[in-house]
Amino acid sequence: MPRISEETIQRVAEASDIVEVVGSYFPLKRAGTSWKALCPFHREKSPSFSVNPQRQTFHCFGCGAGGSIFRFVMDYEHITFVEAVRRLAQRAGVPVIEEAGGEADEKGYSERKRLLAMHTEAAAWFHQQLLRSPAAGAAREYLKSRGLTAETAKSWNIGYAPDSWDALIQFLKGKNFTQEEIAKSGLASSKEESETGSPSSTARLYARFRDRVMFPIRNDYGEVIAFSGRVLDAQARTAKYVNSPETPIFSKGRVLFGLDKSKRSLIEAKTAIVCEGQIDLITAFESGVTNVIAPQGTAFTPEQARLLLRFVEVVVLCFDSDRAGQEAVTRSLPALLECGLEVRVARLPAGEDPDSLIRTQGAEAFQRHITEARNFFDNALDLLTAAGGMEDPVKKAAASRKLATFVPLIKDPVQREAVMGRISARLGIAPTAFQAQMRSGKTAVTRSANDEEPEVPREAPFEMPEGVVILCQLAMTDLRTKEWLATQVLADPQLLGESGNLLGRILRHGAPLDSPAALNTFASTLSPREEKAFANLVPGRVPGDPLIAAQEAWRGLVAQTLREQREAAKNRLRQPGLPAAETLALQKQILDLSTRLNDLFRPVPQDSA
Numbered sequence: 001m002p003r004i005s006e007e008t009i010q011r012v013a014e015a016s017d018i019v020e021v022v023g024s025y026f027p028l029k030r031a032g033t034s035w036k037a038l039c040p041f042h043r044e045k046s047p048s049f050s051v052n053p054q055r056q057t058f059h060c061f062g063c064g065a066g067g068s069i070f071r072f073v074m075d076y077e078h079i080t081f082v083e084a085v086r087r088l089a090q091r092a093g094v095p096v097i098e099e100a101g102g103e104a105d106e107k108g109y110s111e112r113k114r115l116l117a118m119h120t121e122a123a124a125w126f127h128q129q130l131l132r133s134p135a136a137g138a139a140r141e142y143l144k145s146r147g148l149t150a151e152t153a154k155s156w157n158i159g160y161a162p163d164s165w166d167a168l169i170q171f172l173k174g175k176n177f178t179q180e181e182i183a184k185s186g187l188a189s190s191k192e193e194s195e196t197g198s199p200s201s202t203a204r205l206y207a208r209f210r211d212r213v214m215f216p217i218r219n220d221y222g223e224v225i226a227f228s229g230r231v232l233d234a235q236a237r238t239a240k241y242v243n244s245p246e247t248p249i250f251s252k253g254r255v256l257f258g259l260d261k262s263k264r265s266l267i268e269a270k271t272a273i274v275c276e277g278q279i280d281l282i283t284a285f286e287s288g289v290t291n292v293i294a295p296q297g298t299a300f301t302p303e304q305a306r307l308l309l310r311f312v313e314v315v316v317l318c319f320d321s322d323r324a325g326q327e328a329v330t331r332s333l334p335a336l337l338e339c340g341l342e343v344r345v346a347r348l349p350a351g352e353d354p355d356s357l358i359r360t361q362g363a364e365a366f367q368r369h370i371t372e373a374r375n376f377f378d379n380a381l382d383l384l385t386a387a388g389g390m391e392d393p394v395k396k397a398a399a400s401r402k403l404a405t406f407v408p409l410i411k412d413p414v415q416r417e418a419v420m421g422r423i424s425a426r427l428g429i430a431p432t433a434f435q436a437q438m439r440s441g442k443t444a445v446t447r448s449a450n451d452e453e454p455e456v457p458r459e460a461p462f463e464m465p466e467g468v469v470i471l472c473q474l475a476m477t478d479l480r481t482k483e484w485l486a487t488q489v490l491a492d493p494q495l496l497g498e499s500g501n502l503l504g505r506i507l508r509h510g511a512p513l514d515s516p517a518a519l520n521t522f523a524s525t526l527s528p529r530e531e532k533a534f535a536n537l538v539p540g541r542v543p544g545d546p547l548i549a550a551q552e553a554w555r556g557l558v559a560q561t562l563r564e565q566r567e568a569a570k571n572r573l574r575q576p577g578l579p580a581a582e583t584l585a586l587q588k589q590i591l592d593l594s595t596r597l598n599d600l601f602r603p604v605p606q607d608s609a
């Protein structure tokens with residue numbers, strides 16, 4: 001397990017703000033000094049999830065989730081602390097230094113950074129070619145014919161790759177990218193690559209994309225990580241679409257086209273419309289149907305499905321009504337069902353895709369098909385019964401066997417039960433017969449046990465008495481109070497029990513906890529239980545002089561502890577048959593405790609005037 005250096009954690013903490021980070025996952029609404037949203041960790045109708053910028057923590061009053069910025073990313077993305085630090089580091093542009101093998105990681109980081117920079121340059125260059133190059137006339141015509149305006153081309157950074165082997169490569173070299181970097185980016189390929197399978201630094205490079213309309217592919221932060229190039233001449237003998245190959249920054253099966261733009265709409269609609277191609281997606285988005293994404297390639301991978309699950313509950317597949325489109329539906333199904341998404345299938349009129357439908361009949365017509373989309377199983381039953389022949393027992397058995405391979409993938413037992421009921425009713429077969437088919441048949445994709453999402457451990461926060469909460473708050477906001485408390489609390493660290501741990505941490509922490517940077521750094525040192533208690537601290541202003549308020553709260557807590565100890569001693573004293581020595585010791589202890597209690601409430605002597 002790689003260890004990330006303390007310095008990296010600190011730099012990440014300093015560079016991150018919890019409101020900004022949480023807000024990049026889903027929208028937050030301001031509520032006084034904090035920010036609110038529907039809790040992503042449990043289902044709810046009114047928001048009980050709040051993010052506190054003063055404390056740099058999040059907390060849900062509904063399910064008790066809570067903690068620091070690191071905890072949020074860990075729980076939300078289902079990743080480890082180390083991965084969360086990496087994720088935040090990438091976001092903030094902080095290089096990750098590992099304790100062992102740090103050099104290699106630093107190198108990987110700077111390599112990725114160079115590749116991202118190169119893609120940004122290339123995207124701008126392709127876009128300029130589309131706008132200005134006389135050779136791009138046909139590309140401009142093509143986009144116009146597809147109803148894409150100059151404005152749309154600008155907002156999606158659509159470009160044109162000229163029909164040249166080395167124009168892009170010369171441009172990138174002019175921007176000081178090396179031969180090796182260009183080969184690694186996938187924007188070019190070398191002749192040797194096709195022969196030996198690996199790029200060489202000496203081989204001549206050739207532009208991968210030539211005479212194609214270029215669509216930049218972005219990660220969910222909006223960084224360009226790859227390209228998809230569409231051929232202009234539909235009769236051309238080359239592939240209709242060419243995508244960037246797998247590179248250090250691009251993994252085809254993990255990216256969803258359009259996600260960086262549609263994230264917010266996905267969360268609001270709780271539904272993702274899945275289009276097949278980039279142009280379908282862009283047309284839908286620009287027509288106002290914005291909860292759209294497109295997988296790279298036709299079938300969903302488990303990684304893409306899990307990525308979607310963070311945003312939506314329902315997926316509407318909107319593929320072509322031709323055979324290839326229907327096969328894409330079937331191939332996408334296992335990954336989507338397995339991660340618990342409800343899958344619906346939109347039935348577009350024959351020969352139409354989202355792009356053509358919107359352009360001929362408008363966005364409302366498209367939206368209507370989405371609203372009317374049927375659950376995958378109902379849709380499949382519709383198609384089977386419409387095709388007829390269901391009286392034939394052989395056909396009927398074949399149909400139900402096909403459906404039986406998908407049903408076990410439905411995660412929710414109630415949903416699964418309901419779907420089984422509908423299938424046996426509509427095909428007119430006994431439920432037991434269908435179940436037998438399910439048992440004997442193969443499931444479309446066998447589930448591997450270690451592929452399961454890890455359960456998020458929910459630690460119960462420890463009890464924090466009101467007085468300790470106040471002391472924590474004052475220790476964080478007032479230096480004089482912190483110094484005074486340190487002399488009291490750290491002298492007798494056991495006095496407050498476990499609830500005193502967090503207070504002790506705050507008091508021992510050198511730097512003042514008065515900025516997001518300091519708070520995030522501090523939170524990264526806490527145990528999960530301490531972190532939760534920290535997130536539970538309700539920020540509030542304590543009226544009056546903070547030192548006096550702290551002294552009062554401290555006295556109250558000490559008095560309570562002393563009284564409890566005295567009570568315990570008294571109870572022990574009532575036990576029959578105590579040895580004389582112990583009786584004496586207990587009596588002395590009770591007397592001592594009473595004296596300490598009295599001293600506690602004796603007025604502090606004022607300076608005599």
Ligand SMILES: [Zn+2]
Pocket residue numbers: 039040041042049060061062063064065
């Ligand atoms: Zn919650």
